[in-house]
Amino acid sequence: MDYRKAAEARKSIREFTDKPVSGELKAALTKCFAECRRLVPDISTDMIILDGSECAQLQGNAGYEGLTFEAPAYLLLLSEVKPGYLENAGYMNEDMILHMTDMGLDSCWLTVDDDPALRAALKIGDGKKVAAVTAFGYGKKERSLTRLHIRSISDVDVITREGHLAPKISLAQMVYGDVWGKEADLDEMYIDDGLREALYAASYAPTFLNRQSFRLLLADGKAILVKMMDSMTGELDARLNCGAVMLNFAAVLDERRPFPTEWAIGSLNGYELPADCEIVGYCSL
The missing domain is CATH 3.40.109.30 (putative nitroreductase (tm1586), domain 2)
Structure with missing residues (x-):
């Protein structure tokens, strides 16, 4: 994989098609996770892949501004809590996302709003926290639209764009x-x-x-x-x-x-x- 090209090609997609992610690609992601780059190697981590049918378990517990985007799949990165575990989770999750990009998959980071409730909904024990959640699948073709560039509550630009253009x-x-x-x-x-x-x-x-x-x-x-x-x-x-x-x-x-x-x-x-x-x-x- 060319990381430079993948980093430039990656974009946050918030509308997904109904096309499922194949078992072959999910298996490839599982392999990628075992081999992905780690910032703090001695922090124990796990990965869970959920199908879109399990999206309801994320509602209210994770999202992007409260939205989970009804993606066909979700990747959850679990981590033990040690100094640097969030930076390590972000490092690993970005590596996974760039591999998704290289595989032709689209994605969007989601915020973990309520870790205890999310773990309870997914029946995950107390050993690790859900450190990062990513919606992924196949994005709908983007259309001409406007996008908010938010610098503060009182300082917002409205940008008209063609395709993807993040500030x-x-x-x-x-x-x-x-x-x-x-x-x-x-x-x-x-x-x-x-x-x-x-x-x-x-x-x-x-x-x-x-x-x-x-x-x-x-x-x-x-x-x-x-x-x-x-x-x-x-x-x-x-x-x-x-x-x-x-x-x-x-x-x-x-x-x-x-x-x-x-x-x-x-x-x-x-x-x-x-x-x-x-x-x-x-x-x-």
Whole structure:
């Protein structure tokens, strides 16, 4: 699989056809899960695939703005609770979604609204939490429509689009140099094509309501991922988002370099950030 192409091709689909996902593809996804990339390998995880007929068990417990989209299938990622488990779940789930994209499947992340109720409805024991849920199948052909770009309750753009067009920040907005808020001069820093492609892939990562409440610092030979507080994104979704960003970045960079990208979860000292920002991970470049 070409991760760069898959990251760019992936899009959140919220209308699905009735076409079922074959048992062969579900088996392929099960194999992918066993082999998928992991951010924290010692965190125990499991995967469940539900058919669309089981959608009622998700209602009120998981969704996207309360909707489950009546997809033909759903992937649930279960995780034991350890430090970094949400980032790890986001990392793994994004890898699964990119494999879905490569298989010709469409998908959409869903928010877990009530984990205890969801586990009770699905008769899942208390050993692991439902960390991520993804609706998937075959999306309906998109039509010309309008889309809301929501920056805050009072700051909303209505965008008329053809096909898929998610609001995305530019690299100039997303990537800072060694000081917070200082735009990185990507040409002056002599960034190679592999790193540039990895940064683009990070910008394609799915985030809640396309809010993209993260930034990357390129400093001291590291890529440093910073989570920004966002009034519309809960902590669970924010950390899943960060995991997806780290997956896109690492997977694409690894395709272009001979050594693996290893993200470390946690903060770093020596960097001045706004009070509502937090370093969640970093990797050597």
